[in-house]
Amino acid sequence: MDGTVLVADDDRTIRTVLTQALTRAGCKVHATSSLMTLMRWVEEGKGDLVISDVIMPDGNGLQALPQIARLRPGLPVIVISAQNTIMTAIQAAEAEAFDYLPKPFDLPDLMKRSARALEQKRRASQVAAPLREPGDELPLVGRTPAMQTLYRLVARVLNADLAVLITGENGTGKSLIARVLHDFSDRRTAPFVVAQASDLAGIDGPARLLARARGGAILFDEVADYDDDTQARAVRMLDMAGNEAPRVMATSQADLAVRMAAGSFRQDLFYRLGGIALQVPSLRDRVDDIPLLAEHFLTRGARETGTLRRLSAEAGEMLRAYGWPGNVRQLENAIRRLLVTAPEAEITRAEVAQVLGAQPVPEALKGGVEGEKLSASVARHLRRYFDLHGGQLPPAGVYQRILKEVETPLIEIALDATGGNQAKCADLLGINRNTLRKKITDLDIRVTRRRKLM
Numbered sequence: 001m002d003g004t005v006l007v008a009d010d011d012r013t014i015r016t017v018l019t020q021a022l023t024r025a026g027c028k029v030h031a032t033s034s035l036m037t038l039m040r041w042v043e044e045g046k047g048d049l050v051i052s053d054v055i056m057p058d059g060n061g062l063q064a065l066p067q068i069a070r071l072r073p074g075l076p077v078i079v080i081s082a083q084n085t086i087m088t089a090i091q092a093a094e095a096e097a098f099d100y101l102p103k104p105f106d107l108p109d110l111m112k113r114s115a116r117a118l119e120q121k122r123r124a125s126q127v128a129a130p131l132r133e134p135g136d137e138l139p140l141v142g143r144t145p146a147m148q149t150l151y152r153l154v155a156r157v158l159n160a161d162l163a164v165l166i167t168g169e170n171g172t173g174k175s176l177i178a179r180v181l182h183d184f185s186d187r188r189t190a191p192f193v194v195a196q197a198s199d200l201a202g203i204d205g206p207a208r209l210l211a212r213a214r215g216g217a218i219l220f221d222e223v224a225d226y227d228d229d230t231q232a233r234a235v236r237m238l239d240m241a242g243n244e245a246p247r248v249m250a251t252s253q254a255d256l257a258v259r260m261a262a263g264s265f266r267q268d269l270f271y272r273l274g275g276i277a278l279q280v281p282s283l284r285d286r287v288d289d290i291p292l293l294a295e296h297f298l299t300r301g302a303r304e305t306g307t308l309r310r311l312s313a314e315a316g317e318m319l320r321a322y323g324w325p326g327n328v329r330q331l332e333n334a335i336r337r338l339l340v341t342a343p344e345a346e347i348t349r350a351e352v353a354q355v356l357g358a359q360p361v362p363e364a365l366k367g368g369v370e371g372e373k374l375s376a377s378v379a380r381h382l383r384r385y386f387d388l389h390g391g392q393l394p395p396a397g398v399y400q401r402i403l404k405e406v407e408t409p410l411i412e413i414a415l416d417a418t419g420g421n422q423a424k425c426a427d428l429l430g431i432n433r434n435t436l437r438k439k440i441t442d443l444d445i446r447v448t449r450r451r452k453l454m
Contacts, residue, residue: 001022001025001026001027001111001114001115001118002026002027002118002122003027003028003048003049003118003121003122004027004028004029004030004046004047004048004049005018005022005027005028005029005030005047005048005049005050005051005114005118006029006030006031006032006038006041006042006046006047006049006050006051006052007019007022007029007030007031007032007051007052008031008032008033008034008035008037008038008050008051008052008053008056008061009031009033009051009052009053009056009080010033010053010055010056010057011053012033014053014080014103015031015032015033017107018031018051018110019031021107021111022111022114025111025114025115027114027118030046030047033056033057034056034057034058035052035056035057035058035059035060035061035064036058036059038050038052038064039064039067039068039071042068042071042072042075043071045072047075048075048076048118048121048122049075049076049077049078049098049114049117049118049121050068050075050076050077050078051077051078051080051110051114052064052077052078052079052080053079053080053081053082054079054080054081054082055081055082061079061081062079062091062092062095062097065077065079065092065095065096065097066095069096073152074121074152074155075121076098076099076117076118076120076121077097077098078097078098078099078100078101078110078113078114078117079092079097079099079100079101080100080101080102080103080105080110081100081101081102081103082102082103098113098117098120099113099117101113120155120158141289141292141293141296142286142289142292142293143288143289143292144281144286144288144289146281146285146286147281147286147289150177150278150279150280150281153278154177154180154181154278157181157276157278158181158184158185159185159186160275160276161247162275162276163247163248163249163250163272163273163274163275163276164178164181164247164248164249164250164275164276164277164278165249165250165251165252165256165273165274165275165276165277165278166178166249166250166251166252166278166280167251167252167253167255167256167277167278167279167280168251168253168279168280168281168282169253169280169282169325169327170253170326170327170329171283171326171327171328171329171330172280172281172282172283172327172328173280173327173328174251174252174280175194175219175221175251177278177280178217178219178249178251179192181217181247181249182216182217182247182249185217185247187215187216187217187247190214190215190216190217190246191212191213191214191215191216191217191246192213192216192217192219193209193212193213193216193217193218193219193246194219194221195209195213195218195219195220195221196221197225197226197227197230200226200230200233200234200237201230201233205233206233206234206236206237206240207237207240209237210237210240210241210246213246214244214246215244215246216246216247217246217247217248217249218246218247218248218249219249219250219251220234220248220249220250220251220273221250221251222251222252222253223250223251223252223256223269223273224252224253224254224256224259224265228266231265231266231269232266234269235266235268235269235272238272248272248273250273255380256270256273256274257270257380257383258376258380282324282327283324283327283328283330283331284323284324287320290316290319290320290324290331291311291316291319291320293328293331293332294311294316294319294331294335297331297332297335297336298310298311298335298339301335301336301339305339307339308345309338309339309342309345309346309347310345310346310347311346311347311352312346312347312348312349314348314349315347315348315349315351315352317349318349318352318353318356319331319334319352322356334352334355334356337355338351338352338355341354341355378406382402404443407439407443408443408445410429411425411429411436411439411440411443411445412445414428414429415445415447420447422436422437422440422447
């Protein structure tokens with residue numbers, strides 16, 4: 001084992017036994033009889049694992065778990081307790097403890113659980129840190145809440161045997177997420193096979209594909225593009241997997257639930273692929289990561305070409321303000337062009353504008369059905385909203401919350417289109433000017449001088 005373990009127990013014998021055993025196993029150990037001291041260590045950033053008793057002279061170890069989670073998300077805690085009741089175990093699970101052991105515990109068993117916790121923490125750290133990938137792979141770089149949420153979820157499901165469906169727009173890095181799930185899992189020494197529709201063709205296609213991925217992982221790339229026959233072959237392949245079945249993953253730009261409702265995606269395949277859903281955010285949903293990504297691509301370019309470039313403050317702001325319909329892949333291509341075309345070490349705003357102005361007009365963003373009407377798009381998002389509550393009803397007041405979500409962008413865009421002229425905006429919307437003013441106030445819409453869209 002490798003790492004620093006924080007031990008908190010008011011029993012000196014237990015502290016001594018754990019300190020000796022963990023030290024022999026290769027760990028550094030800080031031991032205390034005080035919950036207050038333990039929390040100070042946690043707050044200071046010490047420790048890769050906490051082993052804590054429940055009843056301490058100055059507090060309750062179970063009650064401290066939520067605070068530990070807030071201070072150090074992802075820090076595993078193993079709870080040990082002489083209160084051997086089912087409620088203690090339930091409370092530990094509800095507080096999201098990594099594990100729970102009643103006293104007297106079996107020392108070898110505790111050591112195995114500690115090793116597993118430290119290994120999970122190490123893998124989670126490797127996933128959450130900015131990854132530097134060789135070749136043309138997109139980087140998993142991001143400090144925004146959206147990316148950190150994705151990192152934590154990836155870390156939790158690394159070794160789950162459930163199928164994984166990874167959705168997101170083109171260029172967000174869906175395939176890279178699948179690769180990380182495999183490379184940091186217990187299956188990392190087994191094959192990782194990316195399956196195209198052509199790999200399932202023919203009588204022996206499914207069997208050959210299954211044999212290639214035996215014991216490893218198989219990724220159905222952009223599974224929404226599979227025709228009916230290919231989807232049927234995928235279902236048959238999954239049903240015949242048997243022993244040493246590969247872990248199944250799939251990527252999709254489209255919402256498969258919508259495709260299924262429209263009759264263009266098989267229900268049986270949908271439910272076989274949807275064990276765990278991971279949504280990769282678009283670049284416009286994590287704007288604060290754009291400087292990190294740009295710096296990553298500039299550094300990579302410097303290694304490849306020997307040419308060091310940096311962005312001026314104005315150039316960086318222009319990158320942040322752009323919509324990036326092609327997401328991280330489009331940003332990478334833009335930086336590559338700037339590395340070639342910028343004559344000076346500092347890339348200017350004008351040079352960024354020239355490169356972005358030369359970008360091809362993107363095709364309509366995928367994620368729904370082609371030609372989808374507004375009502376169908378709203379229905380799709382509402383279904384997803386209800387699904388996110390895990391079979392429970394959302395909090396009361398859905399009607400007003402949804403109206404506000406639709407009304408706010410409608411008014412803002414109408415104000416943009418009319419250059420901020422409220423009289424023209426009210427006429428455009430077909431409402432009374434006083435009504436518009438009241439809605440602007442109620443919805444907390446900032447009214448400034450705006451550029452006319454038309």
